[in-house]
Amino acid sequence: MTPTVDSPPVSVPVHFIDRADRALHDEQLRAAVRHATDLLMKGRQVALGGLEDSDVVRDEARRIRSRVLSRLPDILDRWATNLEARGGHVHWATDADEAVEIILDIARRRGARLLVKGKSMASEEIHLNSALEARGHEVVETDLGEFIIQLAGETPSHLIAPAIHKDRYDVEKLFTADAGHHVGPDITEEAGYARRRLRSSFLEADIGISGVNCAVAETGTIGLVENEGNGRLCTSVPPVHIAIMGMERIVETWEDLDVILSLLARSATGQPLSVYTNLITGPKRPGELDGPEELHVVVLDNGRSAALGTEYAEILNCIRCGACLNVCPVYRQVGGHAYDSVYGGPIGAVLTPLLNPASPGGRELPEASSLCGACAEVCPVRIPLDDMLLRLRHRDARADSSRMRRLGFSAWSWLWATRPGYALSTAAARRSRGLASRLPSRGWLGAWREFREIPPMGRRDRRSRP
Numbered sequence: 001m002t003p004t005v006d007s008p009p010v011s012v013p014v015h016f017i018d019r020a021d022r023a024l025h026d027e028q029l030r031a032a033v034r035h036a037t038d039l040l041m042k043g044r045q046v047a048l049g050g051l052e053d054s055d056v057v058r059d060e061a062r063r064i065r066s067r068v069l070s071r072l073p074d075i076l077d078r079w080a081t082n083l084e085a086r087g088g089h090v091h092w093a094t095d096a097d098e099a100v101e102i103i104l105d106i107a108r109r110r111g112a113r114l115l116v117k118g119k120s121m122a123s124e125e126i127h128l129n130s131a132l133e134a135r136g137h138e139v140v141e142t143d144l145g146e147f148i149i150q151l152a153g154e155t156p157s158h159l160i161a162p163a164i165h166k167d168r169y170d171v172e173k174l175f176t177a178d179a180g181h182h183v184g185p186d187i188t189e190e191a192g193y194a195r196r197r198l199r200s201s202f203l204e205a206d207i208g209i210s211g212v213n214c215a216v217a218e219t220g221t222i223g224l225v226e227n228e229g230n231g232r233l234c235t236s237v238p239p240v241h242i243a244i245m246g247m248e249r250i251v252e253t254w255e256d257l258d259v260i261l262s263l264l265a266r267s268a269t270g271q272p273l274s275v276y277t278n279l280i281t282g283p284k285r286p287g288e289l290d291g292p293e294e295l296h297v298v299v300l301d302n303g304r305s306a307a308l309g310t311e312y313a314e315i316l317n318c319i320r321c322g323a324c325l326n327v328c329p330v331y332r333q334v335g336g337h338a339y340d341s342v343y344g345g346p347i348g349a350v351l352t353p354l355l356n357p358a359s360p361g362g363r364e365l366p367e368a369s370s371l372c373g374a375c376a377e378v379c380p381v382r383i384p385l386d387d388m389l390l391r392l393r394h395r396d397a398r399a400d401s402s403r404m405r406r407l408g409f410s411a412w413s414w415l416w417a418t419r420p421g422y423a424l425s426t427a428a429a430r431r432s433r434g435l436a437s438r439l440p441s442r443g444w445l446g447a448w449r450e451f452r453e454i455p456p457m458g459r460r461d462r463r464s465r466p
């Protein structure tokens with residue numbers, strides 16, 4: 001499917017700071033992101049309150065995920081054996097290219113023309129749509145948010161709400177251009193248009209593609225949660241279902257899945273449970289009416305196993321709820337595209353350097369944080385995101401060969417390590433009260449000042465207080 005709005009190609013600035021600056025000047029984007037993330041956070045708070053003791057459940061979820069990571073190869077083997085015994089096919093992909101080749105092979109063998117897709121961040125990670133379209137296959141995104149951004153020719157800007165940066169008037173323009181007649185900016189009308197538009201694609205598709213939220217080793221099951229029913233249609237109507245699963249997205253037992261699911265929807269959308277929880281264990285069996293003839297699961301490594309056993313391993317506990325994005329003061333101001341990475345927000349700032357160390361974001365994104373710790377506080381599996389961001393900064397600082405930077409930090413460290421040095425620097429800062437407002441409004445100092453307010457310092461520092 002090609003984008004319906006022919007806007008001139010907009011060049012993406014190379015550096016985070018420039019992309020963030022562009023987003024900061026986009027009032028509509030900021031209002032849309034702020035509005036949606038506020039709603040999601042309020043919903044999370046209420047939904048977690050529905051658990052008897054959410055802290056206990058979160059601790060248990062962390063234990064479950066950490067136990068999986070400590071024995072991941074064995075657990076994956078057990079899951080694959082069980083799924084294959086029920087007629088599923090498991091493919092192991094070391095990297096994005098391998099994953100794409102596996103899927104292209106299946107599409108070629110089946111003579112597939114049309115593929116329908118449910119939401120899958122793993123498919124974004126391997127740039128699947130462009131690879132399929134380059135080989136002549138048509139791909140239709142069926143999640144409403146993904147459908148919107150496919151029409152806009154964009155990428156998702158949030159883990160669970162891909163079109164979070166768009167409001168209903170943006171969608172009105174996109175749908176009107178797609179329909180060839182006016183589709184009003186009423187949300188029910190827009191959803192109705194998308195439903196009618198996508199219905200025939202489900203029926204005509206040769207292959208359905210989905211992600212995997214969580215697999216269960218003891219039965220070889222894959223679990224997929226969603227709210228629109230498009231995931232269920234993608235996985236049960238076309239004759240072939242291909243699921244793409246990050247290698248860490250697995251638990252051992254159904255009891256463990258129960259704990260993870262009790263936190264996932266609550267943390268993501270503020271629901272006790274998603275509207276649809278699809279649990280798939282193999283293709284259609286003889287005598288069954290629904291389900292695909294073939295089920296393939298592509299298990300994606302793509303840098304994950306390199307993180308196992310390191311001080312960053314815990315990042316693989318992530319259940320992709322998106323809560324850390326919603327509370328992050330950086331993400332809330334600039335949205336997801338400023339990160340120029342498949343994964344934005346705090347999870348993206350940690351995951352991008354680990355999965356893709358050579359990307360420009362690998363060095364920049366750990367700096368895109370205020371280190372306030374709100375992300376770690378809301379994370380349902382208690383990933384210490386702020387600690388990891390600091391460690392990544394530390395790692396990069398040690399590798400930085402810039403003489404000036406080293407000298408600057410050495411001088412600062414020397415100054416603050418002695419009492420007179422500390423007193424001197426704080427006295428200088430106090431004397432410069434009000435200086436910030438007199439900084440030039442142009443150039444890099446002006447850019448720094450534009451969105452910041454510097455609180456006045458106290459008259460005396462803590463050491464000199466009685």
Ligand code: SF4
Pocket residue numbers: 159267317318319320321322323324325347375378379380381382383385
């Ligand atoms: S890091 Fe935690 S809060 Fe962020 S998406 Fe993953 S599970 Fe959710």
